[in-house]
Amino acid sequence: MNDLSGGALSPVLTPFDEEGAPSVQRFVGHCRALLDDDVGLAVFGTNSEANSLSVAEKRSLLDALLDAGLPAARMMPGTGACALPDAIELTRHAVASGCAGVLMLPPFYYKGVSDEGLFRAYARVIDAVGDARLKIYLYHIPPVAQVGLSLALVARLLKAWPGTIAGIKDSSGDWSHTRALIDAFASSGFRVYAGSETFLLRTLEAGGAGCITATGNVNAAAIAKLARDWRNPDAATQQSRLDATRAAFQRFPMIAAMKAAIAWQSGDENWASVRAPLVELSTAQRAQLESALAAIGFRIPHAAKLALRTEALH
Amino acid sequence: MNDLSGGALSPVLTPFDEEGAPSVQRFVGHCRALLDDDVGLAVFGTNSEANSLSVAEKRSLLDALLDAGLPAARMMPGTGACALPDAIELTRHAVASGCAGVLMLPPFYYKGVSDEGLFRAYARVIDAVGDARLKIYLYHIPPVAQVGLSLALVARLLKAWPGTIAGIKDSSGDWSHTRALIDAFASSGFRVYAGSETFLLRTLEAGGAGCITATGNVNAAAIAKLARDWRNPDAATQQSRLDATRAAFQRFPMIAAMKAAIAWQSGDENWASVRAPLVELSTAQRAQLESALAAIGFRIPHAAKLALRTEALH
DSSP: OOOOTTSEEEOOOOOBOTTSSBOHHHHHHHHHHHHHTTOEEOOSSGGGTGGGSOHHHHHHHHHHHHHTTOOGGGBOOBOOOSSHHHHHHHHHHHHHTTOSOEEEOOOOSSSSOOHHHHHHHHHHHHHHHOOTTOOEEEEEOHHHHSOOOOHHHHHHHHHHOTTTEEEEEEOSOOHHHHHHHHHHHGGGTOEEEESSGGGHHHHHHHTOOEEEOGGGGTSHHHHHHHHHHTTSTTHHHHHHHHHHHHHHHHTSOHHHHHHHHHHHHHOOGGGGOOOTTSOOOOHHHHHHHHHHHHHTTOOOTTHHHHHHHHHTTO | OOOOTTSEEEOOOOOBOTTSSBOHHHHHHHHHHHHHTTOEEOOSSGGGTGGGSOHHHHHHHHHHHHHTTOOGGGBOOBOOOSSHHHHHHHHHHHHHTTOSOEEEOOOOSSSSOOHHHHHHHHHHHHHHHOOTTOOEEEEEOHHHHSOOOOHHHHHHHHHHOTTTEEEEEEOSOOHHHHHHHHHHHGGGTOEEEESSGGGHHHHHHHTOOEEEOGGGGTSHHHHHHHHHHTTSTTHHHHHHHHHHHHHHHHTSOHHHHHHHHHHHHHSOGGGGOOOTTSOOOOHHHHHHHHHHHHHTTOOOTTHHHHHHHHHTTO
């Protein structure tokens, strides 16, 4: 079962508890609120601090979502890793859990590796998982991973496993690259997601699938609305409003800023925590962020739900 | 017990078997040969493809060395990882096993992180391991990890944990940086290792500890000899000879080239295997490498031992 038709997914932030461990109840509450707003769950992405989590922590968080009754058909967990045994273990678990797809980084420690080496890495995971239900969304994020996926590599992977290579998230930040991916591969059903809602309208107009975007954590309903309404006359206005909100967050390190905003508006200070090597916003940065959000009249629509769920923790 | 006084360590290559799993017997045989040549064991380094191995694979390889009776006092396993729980688990295991030290990469997925974030990452591991025997050698390798360790960060770590922060491997490839580290910190007993034997003589002359170098896998005895003989009149001649050998390998991707050379000279073809995203040398590259090594009359001194041990596998 696959229900990624909504067009907007969020790389779900991972909240931590006082001891620095992932906070399961906060995570489940946030995921439920995102689903309520029609945003799919790309848990364990870059904005989830997923590479700062162990495989065991990620397995446990995924299990917690399923135990809470959240639909695997709306989930696209990130399962790529430097070490293929880790990628295989987490991918196998995601497929066995019924997840709609997995978002897969290439191994990213070695730099300047060849397309042949990256092809073999994906091949190894696909062979080892050996399950026809596996749907891989490739994850192209050269600004962070420094190891990107060329169009030639995407073409080769798609040709080798047309039923398995389902799409890509393009976090290059380069619209011409996203456009080239859509032009080259979308007609065959390959789903191209932009890595930011900045490109949402353009992506949908060009024939792409939507976006998987950090800001989906704080502005979910509005992003999902544009993903539904993109043919409407007010689409450009909606896009401008999304851009203004993103710009307010983007003046700061995004992960820490989104967590600080949730902490502020939900009243649950634990939400501000990040795991090293990331650091929380300073007091001055938090004040600047709060001013910036107030200036555009932005409130996180689901902050109240997170506050409510936090009370249940006590 | 700590016996890293030799001045030369090798980031030990990890051999694989037909199924792509680490080959324990080949690994133990290679490590024993390196120790015979007076080279310490920096297992699980960049040249070990360590970030392509799971924590379980690394624990198991370390246990195999200890089970085979190899001295932990000559070992400096790499234990850094993107996810701090992984770094903590492997570091704890290395310390409990009696290893002389650990070589610790910073978390390397996020780029442009702050010194504060990296400080917290090391702090978290040190606090979690909580063992006075822990000796950390920092691992600075910006060309690969893309996340480096500034002099200010080294100073702060050293001040916070003078008994724990024992040294650094500088794989920047920038002699002026290695020199700056020696000048700033060596007088307090902090051990600065160059990341290549190219800098071995200069490092020792300047007051550094030696080198931890890829080529230690194929040219161990000669590198260890210079580390002992650096005050001798023929030291510069020895250094030139080391440089010529390294240059022959460096024309190719180093890890694949060293493995191909061992496969060639030991007659054990399994040695040529690498794990994705790396790829083996092509047939043409192997022919070029063999010519280049023949041209300088270089043979891997311990290749015969590896051949012998391989026979024992069958």
